[in-house]
Amino acid sequence: MTSCCDCIGRSCNFSLKIVGFQESWQLRKGISDVGEEVDYDEELYVASNMVIWSKGSKNQASTIYKAFTVDSPVLQALWCDFTLPQEKSEKAGGSDEIVEKCICILQNSCINVHSIEGKDYIAALPFQVANVWPTKYGLLFERSNSSHEVPPSPPREPLPTMFSMLHPLDEITPLVCKSGGMFGSARVQYVADYTMRIVFLNAEPSIVMTYDTVQSLHTVWALRRVKPEEQNTVLKFSEQMGTPQHVATSSSLTAHLRSISKGDSPVGSPFQNYSSIHSQSRSVSSPSMQSRSPSISNMAALSRSHSPALGVHSFSGVQRFNFSSNTQSPKRQSITHSPNSTSSDSFLMPETEPIVPELCIDHLWTETVTNMREKNSQASKVFITTDLCEQKFLCFLVESQLQLRCVKFQESNDKSQLIFGAVTNIQAKDAAPVEGIDTLLVLEGSGNLVLYSGVVRVGKVFIPGLPAPSLTMSNQMPRPSTPLDSVSTPSKPLNKHLGPLEEGVLLSPVPELRDSAKLHDSTYVEDCTFQQLGTFIHALRDPVHNRITLELSNNTMVRVAIPEIATSELVKRCLQGVKAILPKEIAVQMLVKWYNAYNAPGGPSYHSEWNLFVTCLMNMMGYNTERLSWTRNLDLEGSLSPVIAPKKARPSETGSDEDWEYLLNSDYHRNFESHPVAKALRLDPLDVLAPKDDFPRSLSLDSSTLLFPHIPAIFFVLHLIYEELKLNSLMGEGIRSLVVLLVQLARDLKLEAYIDYYYRDYPALVKTSRQTCIIDQVQTGFMHHPTFFSAEPPSIFQWLSSCLKGEAVQPYPYLSRICERSKLVVLSVALYILGDESAVSNEASHYLYKITSGNDALVCSFRHSTSVSSLAEKLVIWMTNVGFTLRDLESLPFGVALPIRDAIYYCREQPASDWPEAVCVLIGRQDLSKQACEGNLQKGKSVMLSSDIPSGTESEEDEDGMNDMNEEVMSLIWSEDLRVQEVRRLLQSARPVRVNVVQMPEASDHEYIEEKENRLLQLCQRTMALPVGRGMFTLFSYHPVPTEQLPIPKLNLTGRAPPRNTTVDLNSGNIDVPPNMACWASFHNGVAAGLKIAPASQIDSAWIVYNKPKIAELANEYAGFLMALGLNGHLTKLATLNIHDYLTKGHEMTSIGLLLGVSAAKLGTMDMAITRLLSIHIPALLPPTSTELDVPHNVQVAAVIGIGLVYQGTAHRHTAEVLLAEIGRPPGPEMEYCTDRESYSLASGLALGMVCLGHGSNLIGMSDLNVPEQLYQYMVGGHRRFQAGMHREKHKSPSYQIKEGDTINVDVTCPGATLALAMIYLKTNNRSIADWLQAPDTMYLLDFVKPEFLLLRTLARCLILWDDILPNSKWVNSNVPQIIRENSISLHATELPSSEDLSLETLAQAHVYIIAGACLSLGFRFAGSENLAAFKCLYKYATDFLKCLSAPTASITGHYNLETCLSVLLLSLAMVMAGSGNLKVLQLCRFMHKKTGGEMNYGFHLAHHMALGLLFLGGGRYSLSTSNSSIAALLCALYPHFPVHSTDNRYHLQALRHLYVLAAEPRLLTPVDVDSNTPCYALIEVTYKGTQWYAEATEELMAPTLLPELHLLKQIRVKGPRYWELLIDLSKGTNHLKSILSKGGVLYVKLRAGQLSYKEDPMGWRSLLAQTVTHRNSEARAFKAVRRLERREMSETFELWQIKLVLEFFSSRSHQERMTRNPNRGLFMNSEFLPVMKCTIDNTLDQWLQAGGDVCLHSYLSGQPTEESQLSMLACFLIYHSVLTPGQLAAGGLEGSTNFSELLLKFKQLNMPVRALLRLAPLLLRNPQSMVL
Secondary structure (H helix, E strand, O other): OOOOOOOOOOOOOOOEEEEEEOOEEEEEEOOOOOEEEEEEEEEEEEEEEEEEEEEEEOOOOEEEEEEEEEEOOOEEEEEEEEEOOOOOOOOOOOOOOOEEEEEEEEOOEEEEEEEOOOEEEEEOOOOEEEEEEEEOEEEEEEEOOOHHOOOOOOOOOOOOOOEEEEEOOOOOOEEEEEOOOOOOOOOOOOOOOOOOEEEEEEOOOOOOEEOOOOOOOEEEEEEHHHHHHHHHHHHOOOOOOHHHHHHHOOOOOOOHHHHHOOOOOOOOOOOOOOOOHHHHHHHHOOOOOOOOOOHHHHHHHOOOOOOOOOHHOOOOOOOHHHHOOOOHHHHOOEEOOOOOOOOHHHHHHOOOOOOOEEEEEEEEEEOOOOOOOOOOOOOOOEEEEEEEOOOEEEEEEEEOOOOOEHHHHHHOOOOOOEEEEEEEEEEEEEEEHHHHHHHHEEEOOOOOEEEEOOOOOEEEEEEEOOOOOOOOOOOOOOOOOOOOOOOOOOOOHHHHHHOOOOOOOEEEOOHHHHOOOOHHHHHHHHHHHHHHHOOOOEEEEHHHHHHHEEEEOOOEEEEEEEOOOOHHHHHHOOOHHHHHHHHHHHHHHHHHHHHHHHOOOOOOOHHHHHHHHHHHHHHHOOOOOHHHHHHHHOOOOOOOOOOOOHHHHHHOOOOOOHHHHHHHHHHHHHHHOOHHHHHHHHOOOOOOOOOOOOOOEEEEOOOOOOHHHHHEEEEEEHHHHHHHHHHHHHHHHHHHHHHHHHHHHHHHHOOHHHHHHHHHHHOOOOOOOOEEEOHHHHHHHOOOOOOOOOOOOOOOOHHHHHHOOOOOOEEEEEEEOOHHHHHHHHHHHHHHOOOOOOHOOOOOOOOOOEEOOOOOOOOOOOOOOOOOOOOOHHHHHHHHHHHOOHEEEEEHOOHHHHHHHHHOOOHHOOOOOOOOHHHHHHHHHHHHHHHHHHHHHHOOOOOOOOOOOOOOOOOOOOOOOOOOOOOHHHHOOOOOOOHHHHHHHHOOOOOOOOOOOOOOOOOOOHHHHHHHHHHHHHHHHHHHHHHHHHHHHOOOOOOOOOOOOOOOOOOOOOOEEEEOEEEEOOOOOOOOOOOOOOOOHHHHHHHHHHEEEEEOOOOOEEEHHHOOOOOHHHHHHHHHHHHHHHHHHOOHHHOOHHHHHHHHOOOOHHHHHHHHHHHHHHHOOOHHHHHHHHOHHHHHHHHOOOOOOOHHHHHHHHHHHHHHHHHOOOHHHHHHHHHHHOOOOOOOOOOOOOOHHHHHHHHHHHHHHHHOOOOOOOOOHHHHHOHHHHHHHHHHOOOOOOOOOOOOOOOOOOOOOOEEEEEEHHHHOOOOOOOHHHHOOOOOOOOOOHHOOOOOOOHHOOOOOHHHHHHHHHHHHHHHHHHOOOOOOHHHHHHHOOOHOOOOOOOOOOOOOOOOOOHHHHHHHHHHHHHHHHHHHHHHHHOOOOOHHHHHHHHHHHHHHHHHHHOOOOOHHHHHHHHHHHHHHHHHHHHHHHOOOOOHHHHHHHHHHHOOOOOHHHHHHHHHHHHHHHHHHHHEEEEEEEOOHHHHHHHHHOOOOOOOOOOOOOOOOHHHHHHHHHHHOOEEEEEOOOOOEEEEEEEEEEEOOOOOOOOOOEEEEEEOEOOOOOEEEEEEEEEEOOEEEEEEEEEOHHHHHHHHHOOEEEEEEOOOOOOOOOOOOOOOOHHHHHOOOOOOHHHHHHHHHHHHHHOOOOOOOOOHHHHHHHHHHOHOOOOOHHHHHHOOOOOOOOOHHHHHHHHHHHHHHHHHHHHHHHHHHHHHHHOOOHHHHHHHHHOOOOOOOOOOOOOHHOOOOOOOOOOOOHHHHHHHHOOOOOHHHHHHHHHHHOOOOOOOO
């Protein structure tokens, strides 16, 4: 093997010649990004203040992965993994720990920690650190101790010397130790003994090794987390300060150890008032005082007083570790950090709280004390190594004594602690572990490199190119012709530095007998020069896996690789098996012998590894392989078994005649002779001399060899491995090699049953005549026949076949960790075919029995993750739990895999939606596994939440704010037309409008310009209304880049006039433009831009502030942007400081945006901080005596709505009381609260409605407020009540301007009160309240109510009577009072009827408003439902209103009123069809968009474009919800009174129009093809739950589609035939679907084989051509096997077995039952295929019988030899018909039978099938005539 060693030479002389810095490095096994181990090294290199982390790669070239530079010199750099415990709240079982992989860089005063994820931490160090160690839990620090630190005078406790830090953000805490006490119980105390130094720390097992400098002893401790009671013990002592008990605990760690070792230990004198025997501290400070008696120490400790000022307990704060060598005067008793620091050091503060320790060390083992202890025998190198039989050793190298001490240790049976054994010493100068092959490399004092396994010597290691140390010039020169196989010679002399990665360095362990002669000629001279220069190996370092660096004495370094123990899978398996079965000592010896043979210098090449193994193994069993014909011919390529034939290692170079004969006899020659080329060249076949058969027919075995006693055990293990390999169709070669060895052993052990078994498997390989080796009866006595050896060969196929046939089965023997496949197959068949669910649930299965030499139980638990219904599901889930993957399934033979595939097929058809990812992959449902995987992602960025494709239109058109829409999905939803582009055109406000005015001949140029500008002013009313609609259209469609500002499209209020395209501008001064006209428009523009940001985006406070504009003109947009961030939930991240900053600026818009945004983000939380923030802006919520703040009116309105949002649904009494009073707030004496009173009153009403949302009559604790009565009064008028509460002072004096008297001004209070009633009694169906809201039915009363208020009353009434709303015009008209209905004007009347007592105008207006109110409530009731009846009804009314507008009677009703009602209807339509992009509604909106003159003002445009936005809400991804909170938000947003001009906030604050966001919810379900990762069409079936209006119903939709509201649904299915079915069951809860929808609605689907997607094949006609069967390949393979059988070419019966298993599976009872239970379940093999196959095989075998096979069969049954040509067909027959062996047949007594019925009885007992009986009967009965059927 030496020839294939890795070349990893590397020179470590870096040419960094920096003066006075020290370089160091460490290596570890590489870990790839995924976390798997890979075959290269990682290096951490430290030089001065740099740390460089480099990684190797496949081609061994190392690349820099990260480089760090720090401020001060690096003392140490290391890798460390920190574990972060997960919060429980994530999910129920979420206690998984996250591991942060980090690099720690230690500097003088701090430690830097960099995690791989990119987090950086810096932890300050409170003391000088001598050393840092990475542990399993975090970092461990050793405090550095300088000798002069211990102060001579003040008595004090020793300070801890070891500290732990479990995470860079945690505190550094002292380590405690628990040592078994000599005086009773174990004690817990801080580690304060500074003579203890850590020399080694290991993570798995978690142990620490320390060295005591005084006693020169090494000790091993277990490192673990502290238990709570131990923490208390340590901390409790701090409270009982002076007790003797405490004195004892705080004594030094090793004091009692020291008092036991009766050496001369230094003990304190009584004069020093130390509180504990800190002998080692005194040995430094006062070495002269030595007391001879060791017993005084403990007495002294118990009698001394304890200084209260400085207790062990008083560590707290960071300063507590300022241990420095500096002390002030003794009186101070303080240890301060620097000479000038004051005495207020934390050690004197008794009130500081103690630190809780986190890690604890338990004493495990201490070296025994020997007389000869050297003072400095500290271990310089410690490591843990495993020997070839998995025994662990802790090895430490004591350089001063040139000793490597190895301690064997093992876990106790309950895994709780480690047990250490005796110490073995190995003489060594240096040593290093070779983990890859479980050995260690020792550098002896003489300079030899020796390989050890544990403490067993394996052999010397020889490195070509480095001299063997024993070589001197006196050696004879080797002959120049030494044939050395493959030592690669270095091309350059080695005394130059080895260049990095130039030379191949090879090594191989060499048995002593020939290490001197193995030098290559060409390097011989160089080696001699080497020797003179004295280059030798003087140290080993950086062992990784099987690579190690040698330091040479001339300061160069060489990296070498130790060869593996075996490379071929087969040899590895056999070695493992043999190792598992032999006693450990013998196993180690066997492996050592094998390793030496395998890696002899110039060892064999790869493909003869097996041959070498066979030779080696048989030699160890006592065979003489030289004399055994087949082993002798094994092609060993010149290197014969080194164990036997050392003499032959160098054959003579002359050659001999035998060589030629050997060639002629070789397989190669035979193959060549039959080669077509040989025939073409007419080469005559050479006469081959019959090989001289000097092999005697029988040989005897040498019973003294190592493995001779264990031959039966080894044979049985190899047989089990043979069975295991049968289950891997990739190991065919290995099986054939193995069977030859098995046959030889079986023949020698005289196991007839086994020989017959192998013959049936490989008829061609197992020839009849063969050499046998005779084993004497005497010697047989030496053999251990193990208990598990069975006379019948265990056969996995036979076992499965019995299971399928339903016969009783024996447990199947298996070797733990080696025959895992057999175990898996046995258990899965037991579960699936036999239906035994307990088979996989517990380890001690009665289907398997375990074979071991010792007792290493393997535990594998199977947790039921979900409630598993069927066996198929159980099987699949169990298989993934044990790590079975698709690749494993593919390499199983198809007959064995069939039951598993059947289960998978079943699960694929009917998967559950909650299976773990691995299960979904196994059953081939990547759609499910990807869904599961997406579900666990924290980031909401899914496949296609936002399109990453930059739209190509950006260059030619300005940024219109709609570029980030996901075109891909929208083009699927609306594939037939370009409606999306049309919407984009209607909503864009970034380009100038077209001003088309024809110049009249009489108009002057100046007038013409004015006319153009007036026209532009009209158009601008529309442009300014667009952003609100655009915000709806682009809702949540964009993920901002954190490093860039959010692009806000500019609001363009200029125009272009054709034909010359001249610019028209409003600022020319020709016409009067209202001041601040565009300020609200730009606010809306900012909101629209901000609403593009998806809630799942990653945004922080800094980014929000970063977007703040530099110029003041854009402040309004930024105000809107802030409000939008609140609506999508990001404003909670804004720091309080910044919020305060924005509010103090006093910019009105910013305050409005911020207050509404913050409140929306904290919806319904009653958050106190936000409440305070809002209260400042509402005078009514401030205490009466407070200073009056001058808060702008609109800000007050926003704050009041804010209160409503924050307290939504809480029914908070105080808030409700204040808001109720505020609805009727009177104007103040000084004209305060006079302007825009309506909007404030409305806001209070809306806020009150939100606070008591849906509570109805059960408003707890508010009965004394009489809320409904008070609201009724506000609605209809009457005397104002006396103002209660604390604000009565303010309202004492009435206003001087506004004369309202003491009646309520209904015009102000009615809207708020009406809507408040509607919201409080929302959906309660409360008739009595609803009757208050009935429209008046007499003319007299109608005159008292504004027609507009009738709309609100009707709306409110219908919302209360929620369940009565019906989507038809009959119901709508039923809301109109009789008097109005009777007198309504028909649309087409030309002249009006005249009437004295009726005011027609009033009636007409009341009529349209009531209809509009009813329609609006219809919109709310069916919001987002796309209900067809509701749509038709509303559409009819909308078209009616449109006709009304152009009718002659329009003037009576009033154009303004009709326009308002039409807008309301348009909004209602849009609500019902929200997100659907309905074409008819779009046409209406477009028609309204074009109307710009006349009555059309800003408010109507606003309404029309809001309707357009709702129609395409979120680009079709969002819809509206009808929950209470959504309806409240929609009432605020769609309040049916629209502003007259762009700055009009008199009746309703414009900012509230955006609250619709709170009602929007993602409901688009987009199927994504899992293979191509693109959205596609899929048919889904939605099942509605039954309700009072309709029974349970299902509806088919073509997704992508908007789903109905989830609470209405029962389940959703993706339907076939094109995609695999998928069921989402909502009866268990809607969270799963909600999370899918919120992450972009991506539902992964998987196309079935042979189907095309709906896009490529809309009608489904093309996929018929591609109909296929699922497992074509296995059928094809089976057919091939049948054809081969027909042609009589079966050389092995492996495939016949598979066909037999397939047939048996389909006829098995369990399969039949499944088919009857589920008749329409697809068969996964064609039903015609099986009978055809069965028939063919039957026919072929029967023909063979008739054509002379019966003779052959008969001779087989009677035990006579058969002719070779028939062997393979005979074997096929035997296997296919399950014929028993001749021995079993004889035992069954079939011979003497005379008639068929007798045979039938006997056959029944033998479990043989009847079809076999029919074929065998003629032979057994000898006279076929007597067959009576």
